[in-house]
Amino acid sequence: xxxxxxxxxxxxxxxxxxxxxxxxxxxxxxxxxxxxxxxxxxxxxxxxxxxxxxxxxxxxxxxxxxxxxxxx
Amino acid sequence: xxxxxxxxxxxxxxxxxxxxxxxxxxxxxxxxxxxxxxxxxxxxxxxxxxxxxxxxxxxxxxxxxxxxxxxxxxxxxxxxxxxxxxxxxxxxxxxxxxxxxxxxxxxxxxxxxxxxxxxxxxxxxxxxxxxxxxxxxxxxxxxxxxxxxxxxxxxxxxxxxxxxxxxxxxxxxxxxxxxxxxxxxxxxxxxxxxxxxxxxxxxxxxxxxxxxxxxxxxxxxxxxxxxxxxxxxxxxxxxxxxxxxxxxxxxxxxxxxxxxxxxxxxxxxxxxxxxxxxxxxxxxxxxxxxxxxxxxxxxxxxxxxxxxxxxxxxxxxxxxxxxxxxxxxxxxxxxxxxxxxxxxxxxxxxxxxxxxxxxxxxxxxxxxxxxxxxxxxxxxxxxxxxxxxxxxxxxxxxxxxxxxxxxxxxxxxxxxxxxxxxxxxxxxxxxxxxxxxxxxxxxxxxxxxxxxxxxxxxxxxxxxxxxxxxxxxxxxxxxxxxxxxxxxxxxxxxxxxxxxxxxxxxxxxxxxxxxxxxxxxxxxxxxxxxxxxxxxxxxxxxxxxxxxxxxxxxxxxxxxxxxxxxxxxxxxxxxxxxxxxxxxxxxxxxxxxxxxxxxxxxxxxxxxxxxxxxxxxxxxxxxxxxxxxxxxxxxxxxxxxxxxxxxxxxxxxxxxxxxxxxxxxxxxxxxxxxxxxxxxxxxxxxxxxxxxxxxxxxxxxxxxxxxxxxxxxxxxxxxxxxxxxxxxxxxxxxxxxxxxxxxxxxxxxxxxxxxxxxxxxxxxxxxxxxxxxxxxxxxxxxxxxxxxxxxxxxxxxxxxxxxxxxx
Numbered sequence: 001x002x003x004x005x006x007x008x009x010x011x012x013x014x015x016x017x018x019x020x021x022x023x024x025x026x027x028x029x030x031x032x033x034x035x036x037x038x039x040x041x042x043x044x045x046x047x048x049x050x051x052x053x054x055x056x057x058x059x060x061x062x063x064x065x066x067x068x069x070x071x072x
Numbered sequence: 073x074x075x076x077x078x079x080x081x082x083x084x085x086x087x088x089x090x091x092x093x094x095x096x097x098x099x100x101x102x103x104x105x106x107x108x109x110x111x112x113x114x115x116x117x118x119x120x121x122x123x124x125x126x127x128x129x130x131x132x133x134x135x136x137x138x139x140x141x142x143x144x145x146x147x148x149x150x151x152x153x154x155x156x157x158x159x160x161x162x163x164x165x166x167x168x169x170x171x172x173x174x175x176x177x178x179x180x181x182x183x184x185x186x187x188x189x190x191x192x193x194x195x196x197x198x199x200x201x202x203x204x205x206x207x208x209x210x211x212x213x214x215x216x217x218x219x220x221x222x223x224x225x226x227x228x229x230x231x232x233x234x235x236x237x238x239x240x241x242x243x244x245x246x247x248x249x250x251x252x253x254x255x256x257x258x259x260x261x262x263x264x265x266x267x268x269x270x271x272x273x274x275x276x277x278x279x280x281x282x283x284x285x286x287x288x289x290x291x292x293x294x295x296x297x298x299x300x301x302x303x304x305x306x307x308x309x310x311x312x313x314x315x316x317x318x319x320x321x322x323x324x325x326x327x328x329x330x331x332x333x334x335x336x337x338x339x340x341x342x343x344x345x346x347x348x349x350x351x352x353x354x355x356x357x358x359x360x361x362x363x364x365x366x367x368x369x370x371x372x373x374x375x376x377x378x379x380x381x382x383x384x385x386x387x388x389x390x391x392x393x394x395x396x397x398x399x400x401x402x403x404x405x406x407x408x409x410x411x412x413x414x415x416x417x418x419x420x421x422x423x424x425x426x427x428x429x430x431x432x433x434x435x436x437x438x439x440x441x442x443x444x445x446x447x448x449x450x451x452x453x454x455x456x457x458x459x460x461x462x463x464x465x466x467x468x469x470x471x472x473x474x475x476x477x478x479x480x481x482x483x484x485x486x487x488x489x490x491x492x493x494x495x496x497x498x499x500x501x502x503x504x505x506x507x508x509x510x511x512x513x514x515x516x517x518x519x520x521x522x523x524x525x526x527x528x529x530x531x532x533x534x535x536x537x538x539x540x541x542x543x544x545x546x547x548x549x550x551x552x553x554x555x556x557x558x559x560x561x562x563x564x565x566x567x568x569x570x571x572x573x574x575x576x577x578x579x580x581x582x583x584x585x586x587x588x589x590x591x592x593x594x595x596x597x598x599x600x601x602x603x604x605x606x607x608x609x610x611x612x613x614x615x616x617x618x619x620x621x622x623x624x625x626x627x628x629x630x631x632x633x634x635x636x637x638x639x640x641x642x643x644x645x646x647x648x649x650x651x652x653x654x655x656x657x658x659x660x661x662x663x664x665x666x667x668x669x670x671x672x673x674x675x676x677x678x679x680x681x682x683x684x685x686x687x688x689x690x691x692x693x694x695x696x697x698x699x700x701x702x703x704x705x706x707x708x709x710x711x712x713x714x715x716x717x718x719x720x721x722x723x724x725x726x727x728x729x730x731x732x733x734x735x736x737x738x739x740x741x742x743x744x745x746x747x748x749x750x751x752x753x754x755x756x757x758x759x760x761x762x763x764x765x766x767x768x769x770x771x772x773x774x775x776x777x778x779x780x781x782x783x784x785x786x787x788x789x790x791x792x793x794x795x796x797x798x799x800x801x802x803x804x805x806x807x808x809x810x811x812x813x814x815x816x817x818x819x820x821x822x823x824x825x826x827x828x829x830x831x832x833x834x835x836x837x838x839x840x841x842x843x844x845x846x847x848x849x850x851x852x853x854x855x856x857x858x859x860x861x862x863x864x865x866x867x868x869x870x871x872x873x874x875x876x877x878x879x
Contacts, residue, residue: 011349017323022138023657026588028326029134030661031168034319035327041355044364045555049662054165056354058551060558060658 003064012069019066083160085131086663156235180276182234183211190215197344204340253332261309392528411485425484435476442470457774515700523688533575538676542668560642573603577808607754737791737841794841802833
């Protein structure tokens with residue numbers, strides 16, 4: 001499943017990040033790498049705010065769909 | 073004096089880098105651009121160390137080529153090579169921040185890591201073991217709190233000491249001790265790459281280069297000149313690693329970096345367990361601020377607050393503007409709290425200054441009218457040119473009026489002379505001729521003063537936006553607006569330039585730099601200046617008062633038209649081959665909400681405002697002198713009186729191009745002259761219009777303008793509307809156009825932007841006039857047909873199906 005399917009308060013472990021090279025690279029720098037656990041802090045119409053490490057990262061649905069996750 | 077020492081200040085966005093930079097360099101800062109790109113470059117001299125230059129790199133997350141900022145930073149770090157690096161790290165989010173630090177460490181330069189926000193770390197009950205981090209990353213680590221001004225200077229002094237020592241001891245040629253963070257097979261491949269690139273790169277940064285080659289970083293490989301055979305050999309090693317680890321090379325590097333940091337954190341970071349996964353105050357605020365229903369109303373409310381502060385009647389912005397226009401830049405002003413009634417004997421005794429001035433203005437008007445043989449006298453409103461008051465006069469009134477002397481402001485309180493009065497006074501004392509006086513006062517100073525008169529409004533808009541940006545709310549706005557703006561090919565980050573555009577288009581266009589996606593950035597530059605800026609509101613105010621008293625909605629509609637152009641223009645552009653493409657991704661860190669510092673907000677505001685004020689000096693000043701010249705002279709260079717403007721050079725220039733404006737309803741030399749001079753600065757449209765219509769019938773300049781439009785069109789209101797919209801929606805003033813060219817990145821794209829804006833302004837004015845005339849019963853002509861055809865083409869460009877590959 002991908003990030004979009006998560007609900008507010010859900011936690012999940014990242015399996016893989018796909019999509020455009022540059023965006024993938026940027027997400028990687030922000031901590032979106034396989035193994036990292038993220039938590040959904042807020043969600044609105046498919047756009048979400050995620051807790052990654054100690055920071056809050058906002059992504060839109062197009063980006064969220066490129067992040068594959070699994071339940072922790 | 074010893075050789076200067078260059079220290080690069082590097083760190084993630086929101087790590088407190090700017091605060092630290094300001095604290096370290098005080099007021100000795102030099103802002104410029106990095107060569108060839110539009111990224112701000114800031115240098116400063118370390119306080120108390122004349123020989124040390126601190127170079128503030130853009131806030132970035134990595135040294136991979138994701139954004140322009142990242143490319144600029146890494147080019148600087150690996151090619152120019154500072155003497156040492158001061159890496160600022162957010163202690164409350166150290167794991168993520170160290171990702172960048174590990175890359176910096178690989179450059180092999182002396183480095184001090186300043187772990188910022190230690191006050192918060194302590195308050196949270198977390199513990200960080202600096203020793204272990206220092207050993208793992210082969211650098212010095214110190215704790216600081218930039219906000220409280222603690223430890224920053226010590227960190228800077230330490231890095232300076234390291235830089236000086238490394239110059240003496242090592243020189244750049246020796247292999248430095250850098251951290252090895254990757255697993256066995258990856259390290260093996262990197263060792264091989266290091267071997268094959270030896271001699272091609274500075275030895276101290278060889279490891280950094282080798283890792284980039286492993287990542288298949290094209291930009292770096294291009295510069296290294298590796299032979300085909302060797303490259304093939306390297307590629308084999310990379311493939312082996314990819315096969316073994318089941319991922320692509322770049323992802324392997326990224327995740328192993330994080331693995332290394334994770335292991336390091338397990339040893340050196342003790343997080344307060346009680347805080348784990350608990351919603352922070354910031355999260356709770358975001359629950360409300362980014363709420364699916366509440367988000368938009370809250371945002372609109374904050375915009376209303378800005379509108380009130382900047383432009384509402386009796387709001388602080390209006391009060392400051394009045395002070396600037398009527399006091400500071402004009403005759404002068406009374407110090408607050410010193411004003412009192414006139415205590416002297418005579419005409420004005422017991423009167424307030426404003427009433428006395430009003431009396432005097434009426435007396436002057438009475439004298440002038442009686443001497444001209446009139447039976448009525450009147451005063452006109454300065455802003456709109458309309459008759460404000462009218463009264464009957466007779467000989468008795470004339471004689472009484474002659475008695476009045478101009479009130480002396482010094483009798484009403486402590487009077488501070490304004491710049492206008494000072495300049496006029498100085499010229500009179502110097503005994504210059506009337507021509508020179510007119511040139512300086514009306515030509516040069518008049519133009520500059522108009523521009524400076526907008527400073528209060530623009531200052532308040534920028535101050536408010538700087539506050540919203542620095543406290544963290546603007547990042548949320550970008551997030552909220554992304555869903556909407558994405559449909560028009562823009563990004564959520566496009567909204568901030570548009571907000572700034574309400575104040576001034578120049579910093580608005582520059583603010584588009586923050587958008588990483590090139591298509592969205594270019595589109596934002598093209599569209600942001602359609603938001604009517606501060607100067608354009610002057611045009612709107614004048615026309616609303618002169619022509620649309622009953623149509624009160626016209627003024628407000630102009631903002632709506634601006635927004636509509638942005639939306640429809642975005643939709644149409646997105647369907648062209650230049651802007652077609654995948655829906656752009658949106659990734660943005662939301663910093664925790666915090667109270668901005670006064671100095672931070674001030675720096676932010678001033679940097680934007682400075683550009684606007686400089687524009688008055690370097691562009692408006694010479695342009696206004698030129699305009700004054702062609703208005704006051706004929707081709708034989710004879711000086712003309714105000715009434716002789718029809719003999720002026722401006723008249724002829726306007727006549728030559730008047731045909732262009734014929735289909736728009738204002739094809740006369742006056743309309744052409746006003747529209748072209750508006751490209752100097754938008755508000756010039758109204759000033760020029762007043763001057764070029766002097767010959768028209770009417771008792772006030774407002775009436776002149778009304779009669780002018782009546783004289784050129786059977787539908788003066790439509791012609792006026794067309795004139796106003798043309799000037800609002802064609803390319804902005806020439807300073808903004810220059811910035812647009814720079815930000816679009818090439819001449820070709822610059823012309824594309826300006827061409828698009830010209831097209832929009834012209835077609836809009838054409839349609840409003842021609843279709844308006846048709847509806848008003850003015851008949852169907854050639855240009856009506858043209859307008860309808862062009863409009864159909866525009867509608868098609870908006871509604872046609874998207875190209876393949878577009879979403």
